[in-house]
Amino acid sequence: xxxxxxxxxxxxxxxxxxxxxxxxxxxxxxxxxxxxxxxxxxxxxxxxxxxxxxxxxxxxxxxxxxxxxxxxxxxxxxxxxxxxxxxxxxxxxxxxxxxxxxxxxxxxxxxxxxxxxxxxxxxxxxxxxxxxxxxxxxxxxxxxxxxxxxxxxxxxxxxxxxxxxxxxxxxxxxxxxxxxxxxxxxxxxxxxxxxxxxxxxxxxxxxxxxxxxxxxxxxx
Amino acid sequence: xxxxxxxxxxxxxxxxxxxxxxxxxxxxxxxxxxxxxxxxxxxxxxxxxxxxxxxxxxxxxxxxxxxxxxxxxxxxxxxxxxxxxxxxxxxxxxxxxxxxxxxxxxxxxxxxxxxxxxxxxxxxxxxxxxxxxxxxxxxxxxxxxxxxxxxxxxxxxxxxxxxxxxxxxxxxxxxxxxxxxxxxxxxxxxxxxxxxxxxxxxxxxxxxxxxxxxxxxxxxxxxxxxxxxxxxxxxxxxxxxxxxxxxxxxxxxxxxxxxxxxxxxxxxxxxxxxxxxxxxxxxxxxxxxxxxxxxxxxxxxxxxxxxxxxxxxxxxxxxxxxxxxxxxxxxxxxxxxxxxxxxxxxxxxxxxxxxxxxxxxxxxxxxxxxxxxxxxxxxxxxxxxxxxxxxxxxxxxxxxxxxxxxxxxxxxxxxxxxxxxxxxxxxxxxxxxxxxxxxxxxxxxxxxxxxxxxxxxxxxxxxxxxxxxxxxxxxxxxxxxxxx
Numbered sequence: 001x002x003x004x005x006x007x008x009x010x011x012x013x014x015x016x017x018x019x020x021x022x023x024x025x026x027x028x029x030x031x032x033x034x035x036x037x038x039x040x041x042x043x044x045x046x047x048x049x050x051x052x053x054x055x056x057x058x059x060x061x062x063x064x065x066x067x068x069x070x071x072x073x074x075x076x077x078x079x080x081x082x083x084x085x086x087x088x089x090x091x092x093x094x095x096x097x098x099x100x101x102x103x104x105x106x107x108x109x110x111x112x113x114x115x116x117x118x119x120x121x122x123x124x125x126x127x128x129x130x131x132x133x134x135x136x137x138x139x140x141x142x143x144x145x146x147x148x149x150x151x152x153x154x155x156x157x158x159x160x161x162x163x164x165x166x167x168x169x170x171x172x173x174x175x176x177x178x179x180x181x182x183x184x185x186x187x188x189x190x191x192x193x194x195x196x197x198x199x200x201x202x203x204x205x206x207x208x209x210x211x212x213x214x215x216x217x218x219x220x
Numbered sequence: 221x222x223x224x225x226x227x228x229x230x231x232x233x234x235x236x237x238x239x240x241x242x243x244x245x246x247x248x249x250x251x252x253x254x255x256x257x258x259x260x261x262x263x264x265x266x267x268x269x270x271x272x273x274x275x276x277x278x279x280x281x282x283x284x285x286x287x288x289x290x291x292x293x294x295x296x297x298x299x300x301x302x303x304x305x306x307x308x309x310x311x312x313x314x315x316x317x318x319x320x321x322x323x324x325x326x327x328x329x330x331x332x333x334x335x336x337x338x339x340x341x342x343x344x345x346x347x348x349x350x351x352x353x354x355x356x357x358x359x360x361x362x363x364x365x366x367x368x369x370x371x372x373x374x375x376x377x378x379x380x381x382x383x384x385x386x387x388x389x390x391x392x393x394x395x396x397x398x399x400x401x402x403x404x405x406x407x408x409x410x411x412x413x414x415x416x417x418x419x420x421x422x423x424x425x426x427x428x429x430x431x432x433x434x435x436x437x438x439x440x441x442x443x444x445x446x447x448x449x450x451x452x453x454x455x456x457x458x459x460x461x462x463x464x465x466x467x468x469x470x471x472x473x474x475x476x477x478x479x480x481x482x483x484x485x486x487x488x489x490x491x492x493x494x495x496x497x498x499x500x501x502x503x504x505x506x507x508x509x510x511x512x513x514x515x516x517x518x519x520x521x522x523x524x525x526x527x528x529x530x531x532x533x534x535x536x537x538x539x540x541x542x543x544x545x546x547x548x549x550x551x552x553x554x555x556x557x558x559x560x561x562x563x564x565x566x567x568x569x570x571x572x573x574x575x576x577x578x579x580x581x582x583x584x585x586x587x588x589x590x591x592x593x594x595x596x597x598x599x600x601x602x603x604x605x606x607x608x609x610x611x612x613x614x615x616x617x618x619x620x621x622x623x624x625x626x627x628x629x630x631x632x633x634x635x636x637x638x639x640x641x642x643x644x645x646x647x648x649x650x651x652x653x654x655x656x657x658x659x660x661x662x663x664x665x666x667x668x669x670x671x672x673x674x675x676x677x678x679x680x681x682x683x684x685x686x687x688x689x690x691x692x693x694x695x696x697x698x699x700x701x702x703x704x
Contacts, residue, residue, distance in 0.1 A: 118429035122401060130401070137394060141387065153383065160390055167397045173409030174400050176349035180393065183353050187386060190360060194367075194382065 129170030136163030388444025502543025614684030
């Protein structure tokens with residue numbers, strides 16, 4: 001039984017990393033949202049499995065939040081927003097997809113090396129979980145820096161946050177996990193409302209030189 | 221003292237702003253809410269001061285009062301109070317020119333109190349998870365306030381702050397989880413493994429490798445909120461586009477709160493002999509921020525943006541001092557933090573009124589202030605002289621202590637430190653000359669300003685440079701000793 005519990009946890013957490021890679025190469029916003037819903041679904045399954053394996057019923061709440069809020073409500077709302085703003089076809093990648101995927105592979109390798117080395121003494125299940133969680137976090141960051149569209153940036157942030165929830169669920173007996181996932185949901189709700197109310201289409205970064213001149217607001 | 225009160229002052233410090241936030245959101249009259257805002261911050265301040273004399277609360281899992289965070293809480297509530305006084309006269313003008321409507325003001329006051337609540341909670345939290353949640357709430361409220369003018373620039377600034385701030389707190393959460401994982405085998409599962417007092421006690425037994433990785437995440441995560449150099453990009457925009465009272469609170473308080481979080485985790489690491497020394501990381505980030513910001517000061521054309529870069533510079537100096545460690549450098553870092561909060565918020569009080577009179581934040585539009593508006597002009601001169609680090613102001617004293625302790629211990633590090641200080645000094649005085657002296661330009665309308673908060677802060681900074689009362693010195697020395 002114990003071997004099976006570990007294998008399933010491993011499969012689900014690994015699946016989350018795989019779906020993160022799928023997010024990396026999407027070039028349509030609708031497709032991106034669908035894949036993100038899948039991401040949240042895998043997270044919900046993974047957290048629910050952790051709740052079962054650790055016998056920690058409060059984690060079922062976190063799994064339910066992930067399922068209802070992130071796999072259903074947020075994608076639907078973002079779908080509507082994209083329709084209203086009329087931006088359904090634009091995803092501009094700053095870096096080409098091939099390079100992004102290579103960078104993603106590098107980040108996953110990095111997080112495996114770092115986390116497996118420093119958690120040598122932890123339980124194997126928590127160990128694998130943390131390594132995968134860090135991979136998901138770093139891939140989320142990568143999505144955020146390689147996209148210029150505000151919606152896809154938010155999707156990147158939410159996938160990053162899914163990695164954090166995975167990490168928190170994997171750290172055995174960690175208190176406040178439910179509270180933290182609620183706090184994050186509030187944060188995301190604010191971001192989504194912000195996009196809708198203020199019709200933010202692009203992100204404002206310092207990578208894009210043209211944007212830099214405009215956004216610094218000093219050269220007017 | 222605490223026997224007479226049904227509630228511990230630490231709880232009052234939290235409950236008053238929370239209750240006031242709810243109340244202010246409901247009341248329609250802006251005159252009334254501005255006064256109530258002042259009253260609530262005054263009550264919070266008096267509760268915070270009474271922490272000095274009251275007994276520490278019963279050790280629980282959530283709240284902690286010790287010598288270190290009392291300093292932060294008192295500073296926080298004091299500047300919160302003076303800023304609310306300044307804010308009352310500032311927003312009266314914003315209403316008059318219809319930049320803000322009464323409806324938004326209700327929201328503004330409620331958010332102001334929420335911010336005070338979140339910052340006090342972050343400082344008083346005895347739990348790393350609770351502290352994280354509090355800093356997240358503080359981020360959210362300030363994002364909303366930065367975007368309150370709803371101009372294109374304000375929304376952009378708020379969005380940028382939002383995204384960078386969210387990434388920062390996400391990284392900090394990962395670090396927090398790692399600290400829990402390091403503590404769990406030693407302390408056991410559950411709430412205990414997230415409580416500061418328990419963590420510090422058992423720090424020596426934690427897995428050092430996990431702590432190292434955790435600290436890197438925490439430093440980057442909370443460092444984003446401190447405004448340290450590679451991850452500072454949100455700070456100038458947020459300061460420039462939001463209402464000026466919020467710039468004052470951001471610079472004077474929120475950056476300190478984030479730094480407090482870093483300091484706590486630094487304590488945890490230095491409690492473990494096998495873990496990596498947190499000092500060099502902080503020294504590097506501090507120096508990079510200092511030198512970078514000092515150069516950036518020269519090219520600024522917006523007055524609030526310029527002082528925002530000056531905040532990055534000073535947070536760099538403070539992080540450097542705490543990274544260097546040791547009783548003298550820690551003492552100087554604490555002193556510098558207090559002096560910087562007081563001076564920078566005083567400068568923003570002056571700048572807020574000046575920008576309102578001139579109707580512009582561009583440095584080129586503001587000239588000859590000492591002639592047209594002597595009170596504001598000379599207030600700004602004194603403030604900038606103080607922030608540039610000239611004697612006899614308090615910042616000179618703390619910078620002097622930092623530089624001399626660096627020379628004594630790491631002479632090589634003193635070179636970039638002094639270099640950065642001088643570069644920043646030159647930029648500020650250069651700009652001050654144009655702002656305060658010469659041919660007046662722009663509107664010369666009389667100022668409807670409240671000078672009391674500004675001059676109260678400047679008087680304290682001057683007093684800090686001339687004479688520090690021995691009990692205060694003893695307290696700071698004690699805290700500096702605790703910080704290692």
